[in-house]
Amino acid sequence: xxxxxxxxxxxxxxxxxxxxxxxxxxxxxxxxxxxxxxxxxxxxxxxxxxxxxxxxxxxxxxxxxxxxxxxxxxxxxxxxxxxxxxxxxxxxxxxxxxxxxxxxxxxxxxxxxxxxxxxxxxxxxxxxxxxxxxxxxxxxxxxxxxxxxxxxxxxxxxxxxxxxxxxxxxxxxxxxxxxxxxxxxxxxxxxxxxxxxxxxxxxxx
Amino acid sequence: xxxxxxxxxxxxxxxxxxxxxxxxxxxxxxxxxxxxxxxxxxxxxxxxxxxxxxxxxxxxxxxxxxxxxxxxxxxxxxxxxxxxxxxxxxxxxxxxxxxxxxxxxxxxxxxxxxxxxxxxxxxxxxxxxxxxxxxxxxxxxxxxxxxxxxxxxxxxxxxxxxxxxxxxxxxxxxxxxxxxxxxxxxxxxxxxxxxxxxxxxxxxx
DNA sequence: CGCGTTGTTGAGCGATCATTCAAGAAAGGA
DNA sequence: TCCTTTCTTGAATGATCGCTCAACAACGCG
Numbered sequence: 274x275x276x277x278x279x280x281x282x283x284x285x286x287x288x289x290x291x292x293x294x295x296x297x298x299x300x301x302x303x304x305x306x307x308x309x310x311x312x313x314x315x316x317x318x319x320x321x322x323x324x325x326x327x328x329x330x331x332x333x334x335x336x337x338x339x340x341x342x343x344x345x346x347x348x349x350x351x352x353x354x355x356x357x358x359x360x361x362x363x364x365x366x367x368x369x370x371x372x373x374x375x376x377x378x379x380x381x382x383x384x385x386x387x388x389x390x391x392x393x394x395x396x397x398x399x400x401x402x403x404x405x406x407x408x409x410x411x412x413x414x415x416x417x418x419x420x421x422x423x424x425x426x427x428x429x430x431x432x433x434x435x436x437x438x439x440x441x442x443x444x445x446x447x448x449x450x451x452x453x454x455x456x457x458x459x460x461x462x463x464x465x466x467x468x469x470x471x472x473x474x475x476x477x478x
Numbered sequence: 479x480x481x482x483x484x485x486x487x488x489x490x491x492x493x494x495x496x497x498x499x500x501x502x503x504x505x506x507x508x509x510x511x512x513x514x515x516x517x518x519x520x521x522x523x524x525x526x527x528x529x530x531x532x533x534x535x536x537x538x539x540x541x542x543x544x545x546x547x548x549x550x551x552x553x554x555x556x557x558x559x560x561x562x563x564x565x566x567x568x569x570x571x572x573x574x575x576x577x578x579x580x581x582x583x584x585x586x587x588x589x590x591x592x593x594x595x596x597x598x599x600x601x602x603x604x605x606x607x608x609x610x611x612x613x614x615x616x617x618x619x620x621x622x623x624x625x626x627x628x629x630x631x632x633x634x635x636x637x638x639x640x641x642x643x644x645x646x647x648x649x650x651x652x653x654x655x656x657x658x659x660x661x662x663x664x665x666x667x668x669x670x671x672x673x674x675x676x677x678x679x680x681x682x683x
Numbered sequence: 684c685g686c687g688t689t690g691t692t693g694a695g696c697g698a699t700c701a702t703t704c705a706a707g708a709a710a711g712g713a
Numbered sequence: 714t715c716c717t718t719t720c721t722t723g724a725a726t727g728a729t730c731g732c733t734c735a736a737c738a739a740c741g742c743g
Binding site: 279280281306307308318319321322327328 | 729730731732733734738739740741742
Binding site: 318323 | 687688689690691692693
């Protein structure tokens with residue numbers, strides 16, 4: 274018979290996951306040791322393994338959580354703007370600020386891409402998860418673009434799947450460049466140039 | 479007194495480096511163990527350490543060699559074409575073929591970017607080397623663009639440093655996308671779209 | 684206050700990590 | 714042929730890897 278909960282865990286799972294995200298995002302999968310994870314989560318190995326099963330399990334859940342947050346952010350930009358293309362451009366420009374280095378948080382590329390590039394030949398499971406996330410994002414982008422086309426924002430002959438792929442490549446490139454020591458001004462200019470690419474796809478009035 | 483060379487090494491250093499490049503490019507720094515390096519180079523640890531000093535030393539030299547080869551390839555495209563912008567576009571389109579997966583060689587993103595993203599917070603020396611290479615490439619790109627502007631290929635108001643940054647972001651994005659399971663057609667389309675971005679910067683006649 | 688249950692702890696597991704080095708093998712000069 | 718020098722070999726090093734588990738601590742319940 275299922276009985277009472279004899280003792281409640283001291284930790285808060287979402288908080289734990291955000292700490293894990295921060296560490297893995299910084300150092301990658303291979304670059305984060307269990308010792309560092311224990312320190313970051315302030316948890317002893319037994320508790321970590323009870324909660325997440327393995328280092329792989331923790332990483333996978335952290336990556337999924339990161340992806341959810343990123344998806345939410347993108348969707349926020351798309352929905353808060355009247356025009357989808359405008360929202361997309363605002364999102365791209367905002368990334369220069371988000372990704373830029375500051376006192377508390379260093380500049381970091383997208384964790385999905387970092388994971389894909391690190392693990393594609395060493396850790397197929399993780400790579401597969403990263404690819405799936407990228408495929409989902411691209412699909413969401415394509416659907417938004419399709420809406421934009423319906424609304425007359427984009428030229429009629431626009432291939433939305435193809436444009437979604439181009440935009441995803443832009444996001445990947447822009448965010449990867451952010452991992453370098455680029456100045457905020459340089460990054461802002463770059464984001465602006467990237468965002469301007471979309472103008473070529475707008476419907477002519 | 480300096481005397482004779484009693485015994486010549488059995489290996490050929492450039493060949494060794496190319497084998498190391500292949501392994502590190504696939505698996506990254508942390509993902510390549512000395513055991514795998516020994517196997518890839520068909521050399522015992524003593525010889526490896528005698529020749530390169532350390533795993534770090536071998537990686538650094540492999541990365542530098544890779545960068546030289548990549549620089550040579552880019553310059554080849556720029557110099558073989560009458561127009562610099564045409565050469566750049568050809569280069570971008572060719573990358574879809576180069577980076578695409580084939581029977582013998584899998585699809586791989588740029589090793590410089592992979593190194594930067596993997597080591598920026600775990601291995602500052604390597605990250606610094608990768609950043610330096612990226613800075614050099616960008617400088618070379620900017621100089622080529624300056625030439626193109628002189629030749630009237632680009633609009634007079636073009637900011638070549640800034641455009642070089644945009645092009646580098648395109649290369650990074652395109653090559654990173656290649657690490658995914660994208661089909662050759664999708665990659666070709668993407669490369670074509672990326673290359674078309676440059677048209678907006680051409681001088682109007 | 685036991686009792687059962689569940690979370691926490693940290694020493695310690697075997698495996699693998701990068702690296703070293705004494706001993707052997709291969710070449711040229713005498 | 715022997716000596717010297719250089720390269721090769723592979724067992725062994727200490728450190729660290731991800732992970733386990735028996736002992737202990739905290740809670741709800743009767």
